[in-house]
Amino acid sequence: MTARQPTVEDVARRAGVSRQTVSNVLNTPEIVRGRTRERVEAAIAELGYAPSMAARRLRTKRSATIGIHLDPYAGGISGIVLDRFIHALTDRATPRGLRILVYAAADAQEEIQRIRQLREGGEIDRVVLTGTFEGDPRAEWLAEHDVPFVAFGRPWGEAGTGAQMGDPLRPWVDVDGAAGTRAATLFAREHGERVVFLGWPAGSGTGDDRERGWREVVGVDGLRWTSLDSVAEARSVAERGLAERDVDAIVCASDTLALGAHLAASHAGRPELAVVGFDNTPVAEALEISSVEQRPERVAEAVLDLLVADPTTDEGPWHRLIEPELVVRARDEG
The missing domain is CATH 1.10.260.40 (lambda repressor-like DNA-binding domains)
Incomplete structure (x- = not known):
């Protein structure tokens, strides 16, 4: 050893x-x-x-190296999006003379400690945050210690609804989830008016944002089903829902939920039911499920632009919303 x-x-x-x-x-x-x-x-x-x-x-005081947290492997379907983002970030950092250093941490406090050690050792001089959440202490610590950073994800929650959304000391890049589900719902409406949303429990900034895009099309009275991000639970929820109501399409907050809904529709004898996911994972592609593509390569480019910007001289904007793209697959066209 x-x-x-x-x-x-x-x-x-x-x-x-x-x-x-x-x-x-x-x-x-x-x-x-x-x-x-x-x-x-x-x-x-x-x-x-x-x-x-x-x-x-x-x-x-500069190592030209960006630190980014590497999440532990947890299986599942949608984790591929962050992997694609890190790959794109690495690929696009090189021509700018920047490097990427990945590190591990079990929680936010351990990550702060790890960032501090890496910075004091001269190994990194800026950070990309992932997995942001309400009251995230990492962003506060980085801002207080003058460590340049950009978050992949908005500062959700009450703490992020005011000045922090445009604060040059707390820049962020995110995917416009509402725009993605809005496009998905408009496409689903081509199959009929009864478009259900299968989403996560309320309270998730990302999940609520994706639900908002659906509601902008169907209205406040639209039918919503709730499931954790689990194929098995999503299938169970969708099977119960399909047995109780006749629906024309299902728009989902993730490809994990979409896979569960697809399996439920097939089990109910409706394999042609339009199901739209979010994340455009290889699973969605293999099963020909339409899905919203987050375009992590564009996210990475925007993150790098903000990381090299100077808040003392540049005017911003200090946040970027990347519009996703709906990928329509042949199975849902009929």
């Missing part, structure tokens, strides 16, 4: 000084008192710390 490389924190702890003092010894040793400098240099020698690269990074 490879031993962990010593860090600036390790040196500071061994020498009994702050991390800033270690940074000063590495970059501007003349401002550090002789005895203190000697203790730090002794700690560096004892630990075998290699300060050359770290010193350069600390001195310039």
Whole structure:
């Protein structure tokens, strides 16, 4: 097993000084008192710390490296979207002279700690946040510590309904979910007026946004079914719904839900029932289910544009909504 490389924190702890003092010894040793400098240099020698690269990074404050959290593999269908986004981000960062560093963390607080360590070690100088949520402490910490970042996802909830939506210190890029489901519902209406929405429980910013696009077409009295993002549960919910009501089409908040609805329709003897998903995953393509394509490549390009922008000189806008694209498949055209 490879031993962990010593860090600036390790040196500071061994020498009994702050991390800033270690940074000063590495970059501007003349401002550090002789005895203190000697203790730090002794700690560096004892630990075998290699300060050359770290010193350069600390001195310039720029590593041209973007940190992004890598979610643990959890299976399922829709996780492919984030994978595509990270791939697109990496591909488009290279021509800009930027690099991508992925890191793991179990929760928001651990991610903050990880970002702090990577930044102090000179390994990253900016961050892309994913999986944003109401009251997200990561965005607050990054803004308070002047770490440039862009969120893939809006600052949902009450905390994100005001100035934060356009705050240059809290920039974000997101997919316009309402526009996607609006297009999906207009397409579904070609099969009849009774278009059901199969969505997640209320309270999800992303889910509520996707429901809004459907309601803009069908109105407040439209029929809504609710399911967790599970194929089995979505199938069960749709089977019950189809047994109780005659519907012409189902618009879903995700391809996971769409797969469940498709299986339910087939089981009910209605394999031709129009089902529209969201995420345009390989599963939707394989089963010829129409779906909303999030266009993560365009999201990645917009994220990079904001990451290199300067909030002190650039006027913004500091948020970007990417319009998705409805991909219509042959199975639903008849």
